[in-house]
Amino acid sequence: MLDKQGNGASTDNRDNDCAHNTVERGQQRFKTYYEEQELVDEEEWNHFWNTLFVPLPACFWISQSHPSSTRMSALCKQLEAYFSSVEEVDSIKSSIPYPLKWFPNELAWCLNISRQVLKRDEKLSKLHDFIVEQNSSGVINRQEAVSMLPPVLLQVQPGDKVLDMCAAPGSKTAQLLDMLGAKNYSAAERQVCTIRLSKDIVDIHESLVVANDSNLKRCWMLIHQLKRFSCPYIVITNHEAQKFPVGMRFNRILCDVPCSGDGTLRKSPDLWKRWYADTGMNLHPLQLAILLRGCDLLETGGKLVYSTCSLNPVENEAVVAEVLRRRSTQISLINVDNLLSNLKFRRGLTSWKVKNNAEEFGFFTCYEEVPLHRRKKIPPSLFPKDDLKDLGIDKCIRILPHDQDTGGFFIAMFEKVSRDTQDTWQKLRFDKEKAYMKTRRISRLISDDPFERLSTVNISLLKTIAYFYGLDEELLSNHLMTRTSDAGRVRRIYYLSEQVKSIVENSVGNLDRLTTDDDNEKYPYRVVHGGIRCFEAVDCKYQVECPYRIVFEGAPLIALRMSKRLEYVEDEEVWNFLLHVKDVIKIAEIPFINLRTSLEQTSPGSVIFCFTNESTKDYLVRMERVG
Ligand SMILES: C[S@@+](CC[C@H](N)C(=O)[O-])C[C@H]1O[C@@H](n2cnc3c(N)ncnc32)[C@H](O)[C@@H]1O
Numbered sequence: 001m002l003d004k005q006g007n008g009a010s011t012d013n014r015d016n017d018c019a020h021n022t023v024e025r026g027q028q029r030f031k032t033y034y035e036e037q038e039l040v041d042e043e044e045w046n047h048f049w050n051t052l053f054v055p056l057p058a059c060f061w062i063s064q065s066h067p068s069s070t071r072m073s074a075l076c077k078q079l080e081a082y083f084s085s086v087e088e089v090d091s092i093k094s095s096i097p098y099p100l101k102w103f104p105n106e107l108a109w110c111l112n113i114s115r116q117v118l119k120r121d122e123k124l125s126k127l128h129d130f131i132v133e134q135n136s137s138g139v140i141n142r143q144e145a146v147s148m149l150p151p152v153l154l155q156v157q158p159g160d161k162v163l164d165m166c167a168a169p170g171s172k173t174a175q176l177l178d179m180l181g182a183k184n185y186s187a188a189e190r191q192v193c194t195i196r197l198s199k200d201i202v203d204i205h206e207s208l209v210v211a212n213d214s215n216l217k218r219c220w221m222l223i224h225q226l227k228r229f230s231c232p233y234i235v236i237t238n239h240e241a242q243k244f245p246v247g248m249r250f251n252r253i254l255c256d257v258p259c260s261g262d263g264t265l266r267k268s269p270d271l272w273k274r275w276y277a278d279t280g281m282n283l284h285p286l287q288l289a290i291l292l293r294g295c296d297l298l299e300t301g302g303k304l305v306y307s308t309c310s311l312n313p314v315e316n317e318a319v320v321a322e323v324l325r326r327r328s329t330q331i332s333l334i335n336v337d338n339l340l341s342n343l344k345f346r347r348g349l350t351s352w353k354v355k356n357n358a359e360e361f362g363f364f365t366c367y368e369e370v371p372l373h374r375r376k377k378i379p380p381s382l383f384p385k386d387d388l389k390d391l392g393i394d395k396c397i398r399i400l401p402h403d404q405d406t407g408g409f410f411i412a413m414f415e416k417v418s419r420d421t422q423d424t425w426q427k428l429r430f431d432k433e434k435a436y437m438k439t440r441r442i443s444r445l446i447s448d449d450p451f452e453r454l455s456t457v458n459i460s461l462l463k464t465i466a467y468f469y470g471l472d473e474e475l476l477s478n479h480l481m482t483r484t485s486d487a488g489r490v491r492r493i494y495y496l497s498e499q500v501k502s503i504v505e506n507s508v509g510n511l512d513r514l515t516t517d518d519d520n521e522k523y524p525y526r527v528v529h530g531g532i533r534c535f536e537a538v539d540c541k542y543q544v545e546c547p548y549r550i551v552f553e554g555a556p557l558i559a560l561r562m563s564k565r566l567e568y569v570e571d572e573e574v575w576n577f578l579l580h581v582k583d584v585i586k587i588a589e590i591p592f593i594n595l596r597t598s599l600e601q602t603s604p605g606s607v608i609f610c611f612t613n614e615s616t617k618d619y620l621v622r623m624e625r626v627g
Pocket residue numbers: 165166167168169170171172173212213214215218239240241242256257258259286
């Protein structure tokens with residue numbers, strides 16, 4: 001291993017220790033590369049370098065959409081005060097929580113202690129258990145501090161159309177959904193089937209969040225991560241972001257591209273042995289293509305955040321500068337200083353060198369130095385040019401690990417200042433047609449069950465549900481969809497907002513119904529998931545009028561519109577009683593006469609109780625009468 005000064009430190013078994021050697025070589029490559037880039041001043045180097053070997057503090061953000069968020073914020077402040085007053089125990093003293101000053105409303109906190117120590121130190125076991133519990137119940141979300149920055153900058157508002165181009169595993173999408181006001185239901189709430197009746201869910205339908213990732217398995221991770229937000233306006237798509245279908249425009253785009261990730265070396269020291277300058281260079285064309293497509297998908301006046309957890313200028317400034325050149329009349333960089341007061345950051349670099357991989361310690365300073373036979377692999381866009389100041393590259397920001405005890409990160413924020421030029425538009429149309437033809441060819445290979453309107457697949461089922469729950473037939477007809485065209489095989493029924501519906505109706509599975517010459521912007525999306533599940537089939541052993549129950553996620557949305565099987569309850573005792581019902585209870589054993597009578601008069605199927613008492617207001621309980 002290198003010592004903290006970056007010199008080779010000898011260990012007795014070094015020659016035999018292959019793993020150590022590979023780590024050491026990675027560290028040496030990193031050191032040579034970034035010293036050459038003059039990422040930090042010479043006198044700062046040791047501080048920067050040493051920090052890379054210190055584990056990261058544990059950080060989390062508090063979900064503002066969670067009913068316990070106010071309580072949690074207050075608790076963090078109390079903990080801060082309490083820990084500050086404890087004197088004798090070092091591990092406790094050093095774990096004083098502190099709020100991230102740049103995060104709005106003091107909703108993000110760090111403990112001055114790594115996750116590993118928090119796990120191991122017995123004195124901190126209660127704190128550790130508490131954090132794990134709060135994390136699994138969705139009140140807090142553990143995330144590296146710098147990785148919380150892009151959603152903070154995007155400042156999404158209800159009504160926004162948001163695209164997260166490389167979204168998996170979804171920590172930033174979760175933050176975006178939380179900011180949009182999507183309701184976040186805790187595991188505990190799920191267990192007891194209690195949910196908040198959220199009136200604003202009606203008003204936020206106009207929002208749209210498309211979470212995309214090119215890796216299908218990681219799209220499934222996205223579904224898992226995001227399902228705690230009961231949200232009719234989310235779509236998860238599976239595209240290479242650089243080829244994301246053009247047509248629909250977004251006013252907020254997150255472009256958190258795949259990168260070499262050397263800003264995460266503190267969290268994942270394993271990366272040292274895989275650290276090569278080539279990684280960043282090889283990713284540069286993909287990052288450039290994704291960002292270009294992002295800019296093309298942006299509405300005029302819309303904002304896009306480009307981010308990487310890499311320190312490497314070829315993945316950062318070089319990509320941003322090239323996009324500014326190629327879309328010079330349409331986009332510009334935004335100065336983020338005012339949005340991030342209290343955050344220490346460095347301005348975008350205006351000079352860097354490109355690694356010459358033919359030589360161990362060689363660098364090119366300009367494109368002209370690249371031999372002709374290697375120019376195919378080393379594009380000119382990797383190099384700094386004289387125009388960087390004019391392009392405003394200093395508006396990009398780089399967060400260095402030693403400045404405030406974080407990981408490394410890079411961010412550039414763009415605004416679309418004018419519409420696409422005719423040229424860009426022609427090219428996009430061409431891309432679109434190519435994508436359409438290609439998707440047509442491969443569509444038979446994709447086992448993608450298309451979304452179908454329930455009204456088309458099985459209108460009598462729709463009518464049964466509408467009648468049974470007292471729901472408006474027209475509303476259901478407009479929003480309910482299922483993923484089969486076989487009337488007899490409908491198991492899950494989803495509620496999709498208008499915009500989500502229009503996306504899924506343009507999906508690969510519906511390809512045969514699309515045409516490219518349609519001015520209505522038809523293009524095939526590959527939809528993995530959309531909207532919110534509301535009903536599912538039950539295989540009943542007893543007689544039911546409607547064999548479809550209301551599922552947990554969809555209940556707040558559906559309950560608001562039900563005129564049957566919905567009871568308002570004031571008595572707080574009933575609430576406490578229902579919370580503690582385990583599994584099945586006999587109606588005759590219910591100690592509350594009103595509740596008992598009401599259930600006796602209700603036929604089998606889902607029933608929803610809404611609570612009106614001050615302390616339980618806006619919560620509801622979903623129960624099944626099973627016989
Ligand atoms: C840096 S991670 C994104 C992290 C994510 N934004 C979050 O906060 O949880 C990059 C993601 O990009 C995906 N990816 C890689 N190449 C892609 C491409 N061409 N188009 C879209 N996604 C891609 C990877 O599967 C990976 O999930």
